[in-house]
Amino acid sequence: MSKTIIGLTEEVTLHGASKHKIRARIDTGATRSSMDSTLAKKLHLGPILRQKKVRSAHGSHVRPIIECKITIAKKTFSTEFTLADRSHMKYKVLIGQNALKKDFLIDPMIE
Secondary structure, three states, rough: OEEEEEOOEEEEEOOOOOOEEEEEEEEEEOEEEEEHHHHHHOOOOOOOEEEEEEEOOOOEEEEEEEEEEEOOOOOOEEEEEEEEEOOOOOOOOOOOHHOOOOOEEEOOOOO
């Protein structure tokens, strides 16, 4: 199976109560994908599957985990997201290693 090449940011589609397109940050250093909790609520995503302790630049926190269907570069699949307050961040969705293992290759030259 060939790898799908994506850039450091990608337009993704989140499949919730409705489909929502948003620019996401691709982060190979993040073990798990993350989503703004307000966005998840707006799209009626959930339920919360479990809680997970995560480390970030801001310290360790316990975050809820949900599963969400997502489309990245014409590939649609379900993956887990931690929920966090990303309101102060440029990207409301961060795609981590758990989603990137679905045969994606990152080219930093792609905008």
